[in-house]
Amino acid sequence: MKGFLMVAGCLLSLGIVIFNKVQAVENSGVEPAAIFSDHMVLQRDKAINIWGTGAPGQTVEALLVLSDDYTVTSSATVNLEGFWLLSLPPQSAGGPYKLNIRSGNQTHTYSDVLIGDVWLASGQSNMEWKLHQQVDNWENEVADSNYPNIRFFDIDNHFSATEQSQIKSSNGWVKAHPNDSGSFSAVAWFFAKSLHLEKDIPVAVIDSTWGGTPAQAWTSLPVLSQQEHYKDMAIDLMENPQVWESEFAANEALVVEKYQLISSTSGYADGAVLSVDYDDSQWEARTVPNQQDEPFTDVAWLRKIVTFESAPHMATLHLGRLTQLGRVFVNGQQIYEQYWTDQNDQIEIPSGLLTQGENVIAVRLINDWDNKAYLGKENDVFLMADQQRISLVGSWKYSNNVEPPIPAVKRYNESPGVLFNAMINPLTQYPVKGVIWYQGESNVGEYPWYSELFKSMILDWRQQWNDSDLPFLFVQLASFLHPSEVPEESAWASLRDAQTSALALQNTGMAVALDIGDADDIHPRNKQAVGHRLYLAAKHVAYGESVVFSGPRISHVVKYTDKGRVGLRVYFSHSEGLRAMHADNLLGFAVAGEDAHYVNAKADILEDSVFVYAEQVLAPTRVRYGWANNSNGNLYNGAALPAVPFEESLD
DSSP states (O other): OHHHHHHHHHHHHHTOBOOSOOOOOTTOOOEEOTTOSTTOEEETTSOEEEEEEOOTTOEEEEEEEEETTEEEEEEEEOOTTSEEEEEEOOOOSEEEEEEEEEETTEEEEEEEEEEEEEEEEEESHHHHOBTTTTOTTHHHHHHTOOOTTEEEEEOOOOBOSSOOOOOOOSSOEEEOOTTTGGGSBHHHHHHHHHHHHHHOSOEEEEEEEOTTOOGGGGSOHHHHTTSTTTHHHHHHHHHOHHHHHHHHHHHHHHHHHHHHHHHOOGGGTTSGGGSTTOOOTTSEEEEESOOTTSOBOSSEEEEEEEEESSOOSSEEEEOSOEESEEEEEETTEEEEEEOTTOOOSOEEEOTTOSOSEEEEEEEEEEOTTTSOBEEOOTTOOEEEETTEEEEOOEEEEEESOSSOOOOOOOOGGGSTTHHIIIIIGGGTTSOOSEEEEEOOGGGGGGGGGHHHHHHHHHHHHHHHTTOTTOOEEEEOOOOBSOOOSSOOOOHHHHHHHHHHHGGGSTTEEEEOOGGGOBTTBSSOSOHHHHHHHHHHHHHHHTTOOOOOOSOOEEEEEEEEEETTEEEEEEEEESOTTOEEOSSSSOOSEEEEOTTOOOEEOEEEEETTEEEEEOTTOSSOOEEEESOSSSOOOOEEOTTOOBOOOEEEEOO
8 A cells, every 4th residue: 555655645645736925924933944043054155045934014124143153144124915025145155153043132053054065957867867776786885875964855846827936845854864865856856965075065956846847837937928838828827827826726626536545445445356266257448568559448457367277375476566556465465566767677476365166366557647547568467477478478368347436637837837836946046056847758759849948948047046147957858668779860869969959058068878778667767877868068067177077979060971981070069088989890880861751870989079971872972860759879988878869961
């Protein structure tokens, strides 16, 4: 039950919608914003903004106690709308300090206050992904996380049709410790840990993420209203916020109902459907593994009878995959539960549970994302009983009528502007060193509009923070889906190219993740490499260090003939030490002529460039690298950083 209760509990709390700005009530006390609490980290070398609510006309004073004989102070008056904001002068890294905020006879005192570098981590599930969610080597990483000067502040998931001012966080500031770090964003953790250990300063991460969300949800409505593809919805939300808030609330009631059903055990509480003797003769016969065009839907139940001449002593069950929430039962006993982040290729069956004669395997399977559930992988659904491998591929009994259908809900948290309103706008008074961003999967289907959208979002955030040079570092999408043997058009490659276009903006950096993808999982578990590459970008972009922070990136391409072979010579920046990794020759290149028909190409390293050619193309004019959903491209530089995928043609 634990996984399902986690899902239900999270969604119940995350689905809360804030509809109106909180207005201070007259005669109420001064209340600082929720981000001000014990263990907070304030951004060094920038004015320290402190704000909150109170009764109009109240005087508020902040005192940052840096030592017994040195305190910096500032004051402000609560305005007519019930808000106040004051600024303390910039300070260098250090601490712990004490912060007092007082008004009249009321004082808020916060201890263990540090000054260091604060980074905002945002995006969708690959940034949200926690250390304990089976990240590579996560147990050792959690064990080595006792760094009290690294701190995280998680923003609760919520959305709104109107701009909000309140910061919502259930946990507040949390210091890095093995008891807590498992729940930290894995990418942000590896980034923060590298920064802290190398710079020896306090490091904070504000985690404002939500899985499955598109970039337009994180962009302000006024900016979206100027973009052709998003303007209609953006303008509608701006002009009719109360209508949308009512729709959001009605939908959230269905969300609650949905996750109550998902987490429930009432559908099998009597044990009947789990029993060998249950009459499933009216159930449909379906093939496992099921194919993409034959998903299981709603609360799917599957049953399989396995017969033994004698009871096995040891047994393991291998179901390949459960997409994505599953409970597995053998002879009426639950032996496994899968949450959507889990990967488990082998399920232990308790000794003595399997008996002589008939045994039943029952699976309760739900996909809460798109109501399309799948069980098994090809040639990977079997039971190991002692030394005998028993295939479970083939016909299973299936029904989705054992329990009520899952309520149809809309993902309004993906609507334009709603996450900016609730999860970004309230933070914009809090100075930060920069932003790390990992998102794009949910925009693959809309890749033609992503370049404009993403760049406008970056500029929008900089304007909101009143910092035109705010460093913005992002992760390019990893490889995903099964690779193709021949070049083909790719929405994933086009989205990556749109991400690359954002490097035209100043103070941006990109971590390439093409080489760490998983064909079967949109969530690569190698978060260490991502955090490391983001930190290399930060060293250059945010800290001005002269380091190799990027893999080879195309500079230009020219016609070239080498040893009688006609091809294209591709030049790169960040090209020192070009090499082929993981193979004897370069992979991932393709060329085309004027007909734009691409074929796989051979490629040779020539000093700081690559010569690309194909016998089938006598006069190549176009070249691609890594242009696929899932690329085998293996061009790296001497710093072991992968090349940026590209498409380029002769001028």
